Amino acid sequence: MKRLLEIEFIKLWNNRASKALIISYFILLTSIALIAAVKFDIGPIKFHLAEQGIFNFPYIWHFNTFITAIFKLFLAIVIVSMMANEYSNKTIKQNLIDGLSKKEFVLSKFLTVISFSLVSTIFVFVVSLILGLVYSDYNEISIIFSELEYLFAFFIKLVGFFSFCLFLGILVKRSAFALGFLILWAIFENLGIRFLVWGFMGKEASEKVLDFLPLESMSNLLKEPFSRLGAVQSVAKQIGEEFNMDYVVHWYEILIVLFWTGCFIYGSYALLKKRDL
Template sequence: MRRLLSIEFIKLWNSRSSRFLIIAYFVLLTFIALIAAIKFDIGPIEFHLAEQGIFNFPFIWHFNTYIAAVFKLFLAIVIVSMMANEYSNKTLKQNLIDGLSKKEFVMSKFLTVVMFSGISTVFIFVVSLVLGLIYSDFTEVGIIFSQLGYLLAYFLKLTAFFSFCLFLGMLVKRSAFALGFLVLWNILEGIVYAFLKFKVFDNSTIADSIAQFFPLNAMSNLIKEPFTRLGAVKSVAAQIGEEFTKNYAVQWYDVLIVTVWIFVFVYGTLFILRKRDL
């Protein structure tokens, strides 16, 4: 395992663009802390975002993992380029000639994906813990370490998304086309969902039940939007007669669906490599 990771680390570190994107990704994650500094005045009212409870334990685990997941595209570019460069630089063929099996080759890529996801999760844990200890109104140990399931969901979400990028990189062999296919797939899921909701079924419940198995939608369902949990948002909604009844918890079936997709993407990548004439 260490040998496989070291091979990938050397390849990534020797790529200037990969180094830049990886560093930029983690720098952007730290920018979550800057949210605490956002202040603006609405007439006589001074609005300080950090005072709205976004950094309160345990809500901070939900909020920060949701926001941090937005930046995953930076590492997605690295993952797709990592696979595309294997073809353009002919390192894939050379690795196989040097004795690396096709299974080990794919495993080295997947271990890199897991490593990125793991480091990102630990990074978000540390940033969230520090921000929470500074700004949270609740600092009891039991409250601080409750709802850590969002970190597991974040880890799975990144692993699944990067595994999908790995699969697309192997399938298309060109980073730009692979990223374009990713965008196209996201649009396609939306079109299919709209078709099911408005043309096939009379209500959205059945369409939602089917759409939860779509890969990108399944990843999105792991961490639902946190904004309607905020007290200020609920107060405004109550004034206009609205009420939010959404279940924000990480659901076991969403975890199961995404886990299955991870296996599909990884073994799909291996299947393509075994069938492809190098």
């Protein structure tokens, strides 16, 4: 496995575009700390975002993983480009000639996906821990390390999403078309399937069906955290509204994403095995 990872990282690091995107991605993950600097001081109105509780433990684990998950598109571009380069540069054929089996080739890509996801998760953990220790009103050990399931959900979400991108990269072969297909699928899943099922089974049933689809199931792992804020809930109560959302990371949501991850990796191998390279 170490050999397979070394091969992949050498390819990525020797590609300028991939290197720039990877560095940009981790810079963006770090830039979440800049949120703490957001201040508005207009006459009697003074607003400091960091004082609104967004960096309080354990809420910070939910907030930061939700926000940083948005930046996953940077690594998605790296992954689909990685596969496109394999075809355009014919390195995939050369790897197979040099003795790498198709199974090992797909495994090397999946190990890269896991590595990206794991490093991202560790990075978010460290940045969040530092921000929390600086700004959180709660510094008890039991509170700091509660709700870490959001980090696990973040890791699973990235593995699932990047596995989907890997599958699209192998299926379509060209990065621009693969990314276009990803966008089209997101639209089709969120609008096309939603209204199709809604028409036949009703709104409530359509929502349940959507929960089992790839991108929607990944999205369900980290629900929006903003309505958890005390300030938001306070405003909602003043206008007669109340939030009753379920923010918990459920085990069955994890299983659905893991199922799709398995399908994408097996599908990648099946496509590669079938093709004459």
